[in-house]
Amino acid sequence: SDDEIVNITYITRDGTHKKIRGKVGDNAMYLAHRYDIEVEGACEASLACCTCHVYVDEEYFDKIPEPKEEEEDMLDLAPVLKPNSRLSCQIILKKDLEGMTLTLPRITRNFYVDGHVPEPH
């Protein structure tokens, strides 16, 4: 039913606003994958990477439950951490997140702006 619908927007790395439609209980990262938005999610939501890093709209940030300690630890590894940083795999949609915008960072640990991944050394 419409009560279940939660519309959110992802701003992708090239600045495109992608409006997508989820429902209460959806995981924001997996929802993005369903719409081919390039959120990585290398560890499949097991809090063992930080490639699903996003910035949350200020006005919605406090509506998301506080991060677990494991999420905080992972966020510490994210390049370009900001006060409104979260891991998208830990954001579960609910009705009061209707209209939220999530912005992808310019870089994550695995993805560089030009798509070049440095060789391991």
Ligand code: FES
């Ligand atoms: Fe790895 Fe979110 S997918 S921490």
